[in-house]
Structures are given as C-alpha cells and as structure tokens.
Amino acid sequence: MKAIWLAVLLAVTQPSGLQAEQSSDHLTVTLGEGSTLSVNRMDYALPGITMVDLDKFDQLAARIRKQTLEPAKNAFIGPSGGIVPEKPGRQLDQLKFLEQFYGYFHGTGPMTIDLPMKPVLARVDRELLASIRQRPIAYYVTYYNSRNTNRAHNIALAASAINNTVVFPGERFSFNKVVGRRTKAGGYKEAPVIVRGELSEGIGGGICQVSSTLFNATDRAGLHIIERYSHSRSVPYVRSGRDATVSWDGPDFTFRNQYNQPVLIRAYARHGTMSVGLFSSEEMEYKPRNVPGMNEELPEEVPAAVKKKPAQAH
Numbered sequence: 001m002k003a004i005w006l007a008v009l010l011a012v013t014q015p016s017g018l019q020a021e022q023s024s025d026h027l028t029v030t031l032g033e034g035s036t037l038s039v040n041r042m043d044y045a046l047p048g049i050t051m052v053d054l055d056k057f058d059q060l061a062a063r064i065r066k067q068t069l070e071p072a073k074n075a076f077i078g079p080s081g082g083i084v085p086e087k088p089g090r091q092l093d094q095l096k097f098l099e100q101f102y103g104y105f106h107g108t109g110p111m112t113i114d115l116p117m118k119p120v121l122a123r124v125d126r127e128l129l130a131s132i133r134q135r136p137i138a139y140y141v142t143y144y145n146s147r148n149t150n151r152a153h154n155i156a157l158a159a160s161a162i163n164n165t166v167v168f169p170g171e172r173f174s175f176n177k178v179v180g181r182r183t184k185a186g187g188y189k190e191a192p193v194i195v196r197g198e199l200s201e202g203i204g205g206g207i208c209q210v211s212s213t214l215f216n217a218t219d220r221a222g223l224h225i226i227e228r229y230s231h232s233r234s235v236p237y238v239r240s241g242r243d244a245t246v247s248w249d250g251p252d253f254t255f256r257n258q259y260n261q262p263v264l265i266r267a268y269a270r271h272g273t274m275s276v277g278l279f280s281s282e283e284m285e286y287k288p289r290n291v292p293g294m295n296e297e298l299p300e301e302v303p304a305a306v307k308k309k310p311a312q313a314h
Contacts, residue, residue: 086122138221151206215244
C-alpha cells in the first residue's frame with residue numbers, strides 16, 4: 001500500500017517549504033449528512049521535513065473508511081418468491097483522498113475537502129440470482145416440536161440467517177461466520193443444549209438442527225465438506241452420525257463449493273419443519289451423494305426441566 005501512496009506523492013509537484021508554512025494548519029473533511037472531521041496538519045508531518053507521515057495517513061483513512069462505509073446489499077428472494085433487487089453501496093476513494101490531502105498539506109489545495117467516494121457493487125445481483133434459482137440440486141428436511149417455543153424461535157432465526165446465501169465457485173462457507181454470535185441481543189433465547197454429553201440451558205439452543213439439516217443437504221449435493229463434528233450424544237432430529245454440532249467458540253460446520261457454478265441456499269423453518277434446498281444454474285454439473293432422509297415423525301423432545309449451566313449454543 002505504501003508503494004501506491006509514494007507513487008501518488010511523486011506524481012504531484014511538491015511546493016516549497018515557504019508555501020507550506022503559509023498555509024493554515026487545519027483541514028475540514030466533510031463526511032456527509034452534516035458531519036465533519038477536523039484535521040491538524042502538524043499531526044501528519046514527518047519530524048523535521050515537510051512530508052506526509054504515510055503511516056498516520058493510513059490510520060486516518062482507515063478510521064474515515066470505517067465511519068463512512070455504506071455496504072452494498074445483495075439481491076435476495078423475498079417471502080413472496082420474487083427477487084428483491086440489489087442496492088449498491090459506497091466507500092472511501094483512498095487514492096483521491098490522498099491527492100486532496102497532499103494538496104492541503106503543502107498549501108496548494110483547499111482547506112475543506114468533500115470526502116471522495118466510489119461505488120461498491122453487490123456480489124449478488126438480480127441477474128445472477130435469477131440464473132441460479134431455477135435448478136434444485138439437493139434438498140433435506142428435518143422436524144421439530146413447534147410447541148417448544150424458544151427452541152423453535154432459535155431454529156427459525158438461524159434458518160433466516162443462512163437463507164439466500166450464495167456460495168461462489170471455490171468459496172468456503174462457514175456456518176458460524178454467516179449466522180454470527182448467538183446472543184440475547186441478536187434475538188436468541190434460552191433452550192436446551194448439549195454440553196459435554198449433558199443437557200443444559202443455553203442461549204441459542206436448537207440451532208444445531210439448522211446446521212445438521214444444512215450438512216445433509218450439502219452432502220447430498222456432493223459439495224466438499226471441510227469441517228463437521230458430531231454431538232457428544234445422539235440427537236433425535238437426524239440419523240445417528242448425520243449431525244453437525246456448532247458453537248461460537250468451538251466447532252463449526254464448513255464446506256467448499258468445488259463446482260464451477262454458484263450455489264444458492266434456501267432455508268426456512270416453520271410449523272415444525274426445518275428445510276434446506278440448494279439451487280444452481282442449468283449449467284451446473286454436480287455429483288450427488290446418497291444421503292438417507294428422515295421420516296415425518298416428530299422427534300422426542302428433551303426434558304423440559306434440565307440442569308442450567310453457562311453454555312454456548314448447540
């Protein structure tokens with residue numbers, strides 16, 4: 001990165017030290033929506049010479065970039081089945097900002113900068129989504145007791161988190177990364193979990209049914225399973241050995257899309273049914289695996305009264 005900054009600096013004619021001394025020390029950066037940032041010139045000068053300290057400039061740019069970033073929003077399939085279009089975002093144009101900052105620093109540029117921004121494109125646009133939603137390549141369903149309201153709530157929340165995810169060719173999917181930390185602030189509730197072979201109450205209990213359903217669907221599609229762990233005791237919602245336990249600070253479920261086409265994950269949980277469908281384009285050439293399904297009989301729920309102890313969600 002420093003090489004780029006130096007190239008920009010050398011491309012600009014450096015004024016004399018007298019010009020620099022005659023300039024004001026304060027720069028006002030307009031961040032947008034009435035927000036401004038005041039910068040003191042001397043805070044960004046190398047000791048003893050009239051040159052920009054690029055390390056300090058990088059720190060300034062990183063702070064501004066984080067504060068002003070507007071992430072793009074991917075296209076997704078809405079509840080009615082229609083495609084909701086993507087929305088582009090914006091981010092700091094760091095090269096243009098450096099040029100403007102350099103002009104201010106040496107007294108040749110304005111003392112107020114309207115922050116230069118550049119567009120950020122969405123990874124998934126409506127055209128791509130339309131092309132990969134047509135062909136189903138795998139499907140798996142498991143069942144749960146919807147009357148266990150906390151557990152059912154957690155399952156639906158985690159299913160919503162992975163729904164509409166697109167895994168591009170060569171890309172690695174991480175359940176923990178996509179779903180995120182399971183906390184009360186994130187909407188998760190206490191429900192039974194398995195910790196070291198024992199039942200306990202933990203925030204996010206039930207989400208392992210989502211990761212396990214996803215595992216069986218991805219296995220059916222012939223995707224490359226990278227990381228998958230079983231619980232310390234059997235679980236009732238999938239066949240023995242077909243589960244995928246996850247915990248924020250522990251086990252994760254990950255797979256890689258080794259095919260040459262993107263894969264779309266569609267997931268939902270309602271009325272006691274947890275379903276994952278995988279889709280791709282008509283050009284997809286994949287090698288499915290034979291994975292046994294589950295019958296529609298509701299699994300026997302864990303006891304309502306269980307020992308309480310701090311635990312990560314399973």
